[in-house]
Amino acid sequence: MNHKVADLKLAEKGRLKLEWAESRMPVLMALREKARIEQPLKGMRVAGCLHVTKETAVLVRTLQAAGAEVSWSGCNPLSTNDEVAAALAAEGTSIYAWHGLSVDEFYWCIEKTLEFKPTLTLDDGADLIFTVHAKHPELCATILGGTEETTTGVHRLRAMAADGKLKYPVFAVNDSETKWDFDNVYGTGQSSIDGILRATSVFLAGKTFVIGGYGHCGRGVAMRARGMGANVVVTEVKPTQALKAVLDGFRVMPMDEAAKIGDIFITATGVRDILVERHFRSMKDGAIISNTGHYDVEINIGDLEKLSRGKREIRPSNEEYLLEDGRRIYLLAQGRLVNLAAAEGHPSEVMDMSFANQFLALCRLAKDGKTLAKKVYELPPELDQELAQLKLGTIGVAIDALTDEQKRYAADYSAGT
Numbered sequence: 001m002n003h004k005v006a007d008l009k010l011a012e013k014g015r016l017k018l019e020w021a022e023s024r025m026p027v028l029m030a031l032r033e034k035a036r037i038e039q040p041l042k043g044m045r046v047a048g049c050l051h052v053t054k055e056t057a058v059l060v061r062t063l064q065a066a067g068a069e070v071s072w073s074g075c076n077p078l079s080t081n082d083e084v085a086a087a088l089a090a091e092g093t094s095i096y097a098w099h100g101l102s103v104d105e106f107y108w109c110i111e112k113t114l115e116f117k118p119t120l121t122l123d124d125g126a127d128l129i130f131t132v133h134a135k136h137p138e139l140c141a142t143i144l145g146g147t148e149e150t151t152t153g154v155h156r157l158r159a160m161a162a163d164g165k166l167k168y169p170v171f172a173v174n175d176s177e178t179k180w181d182f183d184n185v186y187g188t189g190q191s192s193i194d195g196i197l198r199a200t201s202v203f204l205a206g207k208t209f210v211i212g213g214y215g216h217c218g219r220g221v222a223m224r225a226r227g228m229g230a231n232v233v234v235t236e237v238k239p240t241q242a243l244k245a246v247l248d249g250f251r252v253m254p255m256d257e258a259a260k261i262g263d264i265f266i267t268a269t270g271v272r273d274i275l276v277e278r279h280f281r282s283m284k285d286g287a288i289i290s291n292t293g294h295y296d297v298e299i300n301i302g303d304l305e306k307l308s309r310g311k312r313e314i315r316p317s318n319e320e321y322l323l324e325d326g327r328r329i330y331l332l333a334q335g336r337l338v339n340l341a342a343a344e345g346h347p348s349e350v351m352d353m354s355f356a357n358q359f360l361a362l363c364r365l366a367k368d369g370k371t372l373a374k375k376v377y378e379l380p381p382e383l384d385q386e387l388a389q390l391k392l393g394t395i396g397v398a399i400d401a402l403t404d405e406q407k408r409y410a411a412d413y414s415a416g417t
């Protein structure tokens with residue numbers, strides 16, 4: 001058996017979800033049809049560790065169409081969609097993933113994907129590549145390269161490379177403009193609100209919505225929360241980001257102040273302990289807290305447990321903590337990334353570009369990996385314009401082009417006042 005999933009009987013429902021996603025990922029589907037002929041990943045074995053969603057399944061099928069053998073695990077204990085995992089297993093994909101993994105099971109799944117000795121790795125958070133380096137360094141000799149999907153993972157890999165510990169080249173897919181400036185902003189903006197609404201059905205209009213962090217993700221969430229009529233408050237540690245939030249029309253204050261007035265909280269910093277004991281002590285009765293950062297370290301759950309005399313799951317992905325003084329605080333998705341743990345992650349249309357970058361990065365590694373140094377690379381910036389042009393074409397948007405005269409003017413530094 002080359003898979004372990006929750007329930008194979010869910011496969012048909014998963015196949016329908018996959019069909020829906022394929023109909024909304026035209027750029028990746030076009031790349032798939034081209035690759036089906038050219039077979040750029042022929043003979044490759046791709047070990048992937050990335051949220052098992054309907055969009056990821058479209059990427060998996062594209063890798064397979066391009067000639068790769070694939071073995072997959074989810075990159076978060078709560079983000080696997082069991083129906084999608086069942087669909088992939090039923091069509092023969094080696095996949096080890098189910099919703100609600102323990103941490104030990106999480107790493108067991110990663111280990112299983114390494115059994116076929118991959119030639120390429122694909123990560124979202126760097127847990128797979130870190131496991132290879134820490135526990136199976138011998139595999140690095142046959143791995144041509146890897147890719148990394150998210151900001152947190154790229155930070156980890158850059159630190160490994162700076163330490164001289166990176167044993168094969170990696171493409172920072174997150175750093176492509178057609179990934180971070182779309183997925184992280186617009187994707188996280190919509191999917192985080194989606195996760196909060198699915199877990200609470202709360203009325204957002206008029207509520208004080210506190211966002212920890214005004215990076216790409218926080219900025220997207222702020223934009224969409226305002227769109228739903230919420231009163232957005234931003235907290236930050238970086239002066240330039242805080243200033244941008246003020247100029248974008250949001251209130252900015254320290255979390256110690258925001259904790260007293262917030263109705264709904266979401267952390268999006270990538271840093272630990274953004275919400276801690278003193279914040280829980282000052283929160284209003286009924287406050288809702290959530291996280292959309294990659295790891296579950298931004299809300300200090302130990303502190304929350306310390307202040308509570310009990311907890312119960314009041315709705316799926318929604319735990320009510322009853323504090324000693326009678327106040328209640330609602331923790332969503334056990335403090336894990338609420339967009340994927342309580343909803344379906346970003347919509348297919350935006351993952352279309354993220355995964356086109358993933359696919360092209362893997363094809364580049366298959367072709368040139370042997371010649372690349374053991375460091376973190378970025379994809380060529382011109383690829384962003386190509387992908388954005390393809391995307392525009394799929395939504396029927398035409399744009400202008402510079403004339404030769406305009407190009408000459410732009411290159412002519414002597415043209416002054």
Ligand code: 3DD
Binds near residue numbers: 053344
């Ligand atoms: N991520 C968000 N939505 C996703 C989806 N529908 N499928 C797969 C992964 C998904 C996570 C990405 O935002 C990733 O780029 C990240 O973590 O930064």
